[in-house]
Amino acid sequence: LANYExxxxxxxxxxxxxxxxxxxxxxxxxxxxxxxxxxxxxxxATKALEIDKNYIKxxxxxxxSNMALGKFKAALKDYETVVRVRPNDKDAKMxxxxxxxxxxxxxxxxxxxxxxxxxxxxxxxxxxxMTIEDDYVGPKLEDGTITLTFMxxxxxxxxxxxxxxxxxxxxxxxxxKDVLSKLPSLVEITLKETEKITICGDTHGQYYDLLNIxxxxxxxxxxxxxxxxxxxxDRGSFSLEVILTLFGFKLLYPxxxxxxxxxxxxxxMNQMYGFEGEVKAKYTxxxxxxxxxxxxxxxxxxxxxxxxxxxxxGLFSEDxxxxxxxxxxxxxxxxxDSGPMCDLLWSDPQPQNGRSISKxxxxxxxxxxxxxxxxxxxxxxxxxxxxxxxxxxxxxxHSGKCITVFSAPNYCDQMGNKGAYIHLRGSDLKPEFHQxxxxxxxxxxxxxxxxxxxxxxxx
Numbered sequence: 001l002a003n004y005e006x007x008x009x010x011x012x013x014x015x016x017x018x019x020x021x022x023x024x025x026x027x028x029x030x031x032x033x034x035x036x037x038x039x040x041x042x043x044x045a046t047k048a049l050e051i052d053k054n055y056i057k058x059x060x061x062x063x064x065s066n067m068a069l070g071k072f073k074a075a076l077k078d079y080e081t082v083v084r085v086r087p088n089d090k091d092a093k094m095x096x097x098x099x100x101x102x103x104x105x106x107x108x109x110x111x112x113x114x115x116x117x118x119x120x121x122x123x124x125x126x127x128x129x130m131t132i133e134d135d136y137v138g139p140k141l142e143d144g145t146i147t148l149t150f151m152x153x154x155x156x157x158x159x160x161x162x163x164x165x166x167x168x169x170x171x172x173x174x175x176x177k178d179v180l181s182k183l184p185s186l187v188e189i190t191l192k193e194t195e196k197i198t199i200c201g202d203t204h205g206q207y208y209d210l211l212n213i214x215x216x217x218x219x220x221x222x223x224x225x226x227x228x229x230x231x232x233x234d235r236g237s238f239s240l241e242v243i244l245t246l247f248g249f250k251l252l253y254p255x256x257x258x259x260x261x262x263x264x265x266x267x268x269m270n271q272m273y274g275f276e277g278e279v280k281a282k283y284t285x286x287x288x289x290x291x292x293x294x295x296x297x298x299x300x301x302x303x304x305x306x307x308x309x310x311x312x313x314g315l316f317s318e319d320x321x322x323x324x325x326x327x328x329x330x331x332x333x334x335x336x337d338s339g340p341m342c343d344l345l346w347s348d349p350q351p352q353n354g355r356s357i358s359k360x361x362x363x364x365x366x367x368x369x370x371x372x373x374x375x376x377x378x379x380x381x382x383x384x385x386x387x388x389x390x391x392x393x394x395x396x397x398h399s400g401k402c403i404t405v406f407s408a409p410n411y412c413d414q415m416g417n418k419g420a421y422i423h424l425r426g427s428d429l430k431p432e433f434h435q436x437x438x439x440x441x442x443x444x445x446x447x448x449x450x451x452x453x454x455x456x457x458x459x
Contacts, residue, residue: 002416007031022052029061032359033068035389039361041065056085060092063099067453070268072103075111075453097450098453102271122174130167133336138162141171146251154248155214158207158241161442166283169244173290176247179254186326187258187302191426197225199310199422201386201394201405202262203246205236208441209409209419210245216436217421220249220257227384228304229405230262230312230345234273235412237443237448240282243291251266261298262312262387263345263362263381267334277449296332300344303380307429310384314347314402315374317339317355317364323378337362348388349402368398375401381429384422393420393435403431410438412446 011028018024029044045062048055063078079096086092116289132140139153154164189198198217203210218224233239249257263269269293270276280410301311315321321340335342338391346363350356353367371383382401389411395404409419423432448455 004031005035009037011412018140022048022053022055024057024059025051026055026061029058029273033064033445036068036357038065038068039353039357040359042069042361042393044225053056056082057280063095064453065361067272068453070272071171072099072106075099076103080202084359088396089299095453098451102451106136106183119138120293121286121415122177122293124286125170125174126292127167127170127174130170132165132167136165138165139168140165141168144171146172146175146248148252151219151245151247151248151252155211155245158238158245158276159211163282164244169283170290172244172247172251173287175251176421177290177294177297179250180259180294181332183297183299184327185300185329185331186323187260187299189258190305191424191429193427194425195225196423196425197227197304199227199229199384199405199424200407202231202389202408203222203228204212204264204355204408204411205233205239205241205242205278205446206408206438206441207236207238207241207245208439209244209407212436213407213419217434220253222253222256225253225256225258227258227260227310227453229310229384230260230298231264231386232259232262233275233278234264234269235286235450236408236446237274237278237444238277239278246293259298260268260302260310260312261295261345263335265298266345267292272451272454274447274450274454277451281449286323296334298331300329300331300341301326304424305377305426305429308424309378309380311322311344313345313363313387315366315370315383316343316347319370319373321374332403349385349397349404350395367414368401371398382431384431387406389415389417390420394422394433395416396431405433409436416446 008028008031011024014024025044025048029041032041032044042065045058045065048058057082059078063075066075076099079099082092083096102171139150140156141150200213220226228246232243246259250259276288279291301309303309325340329341334346335345343363348365350367354368355370356365358364384403388404390404390406393406405420405422406423407419409417411417418435418437420433420435
C-alpha cells in the first residue's frame, strides 16, 4: 500500500515538473488502479492520451479503469484500438474478446428484461426434495435449523477447504432472505450501559482472517454482538465461506448479529471481482442469482443509541439528508448511479472542506464541514464507515467525527496493512480500536475467480 501511495506521490511531483509527459500520467494511472482510485486512474489515462494519442499503454489503462467502473462499452472501444495497433498482443486480444462478450451479454439481458415482475429463484427451488448423498459427511442443519454446533462444524469444514452441501447452502440463503427482507433500510438499536458491540469493516473473502477475528474477540453470541459493515465478498478467494458463515450467524442471532450492505454486494462488482465466478465454480449460476436477491435486502445503515451512524461508504452528495430519508429508501434493487443509496455504499471522506469528485468515479468525497453539518442536523455524535484500506486498519478523521475501520489485513495478499475492529460500549459510545495482522491461508491467490479483465497484470 505504502509503495503505491509513494508512487502516486512521486509521479505527481514528476507531473508538476513536466506536465506534458504522457508516461508519468499513465504510470500514475496504474498506481491509482492498484489503490482502487478508478476515477483518478481514468482521468490520468485520458490525460496521457490527450498528450500523446499514439501512446498505447494509455488506451490499455483507460480501458482497465472503465472496466473497473463497469463502463464496458467505453472500455471495448479502447481495447479495440490496442488490438488494431498490436494485432499480435495475445493479452490485449483476450481482454478485447472478454469485454466484447460482456457488452453483448448486457445487451441481451436488457433485451429480455421485460416489465414482468422477476420471479424469485426461491420459487423454482425444491429444497425439501434435494437429497444429501450418503458419502457427504459434512455439517447439516438440524431439522432445517441453524444451531451453534452446526456453525462450529461448518467453520471447521470450510477451514479444511471443504464444500458445504448445496442443500444446506440453499437452506441458509432462503432463510436469511426472509430475515433480511423484514428489516428496515436503517436499522436502529440501543446498547444498554453495560453492553458492547464489535464493529468490523471489509472482510473481502479473507475467510482465515475472519476466523482470526472470532478467535481474538470471541464467537458471536447474544452477549457478544457484532456488526459487519459490508464488502464481505469479492477479491479474496474464500468469499463463499465468509458469506455463508456471516449469514449463518445472522440466522442464529438475528437480534445480536448485524450485516450492512457494501458496494461489493452488487451484481456488477461480483461479476468483475470474483464472487460470481466463485459461486459458479463451487456451485451454480442459479445459486449466484439467489445471492444477488439476498444482497438486495441487506440494510444500508445502522444507528446506535441515536448517536452513532454506521454505513459502508459515507455521507451524501448534497446537504439536508435526514435519518428519515434513509428510513424511506427502497433498497431491494441494484444501487442507482447517484442519490443517497449510492452515497451510503460508495462515498469517501476527504481532509479539505466541501465536496469533490470521487477518486473512485462513483458518488463523491465529503469534507469535515459536510460531516459536521450532517451530524448537527441529525443530532448524532459521529459516523463509522469502512470501504477504504488503511495501513493501521482504522483511521480517525474530521476531528474525531468520521471513523474508518477496515478488517481485511494484508488486503489482497499484497497491501501489508493491519486489520482492525472497534468496540463501542453503551455507557459512553467511545470507540476502542483493536488491531490485528494477517494469518496464513491455503495457497489460493486472491482474485482467483475474478473476471480475467481484472487480473491486473496490465501493460
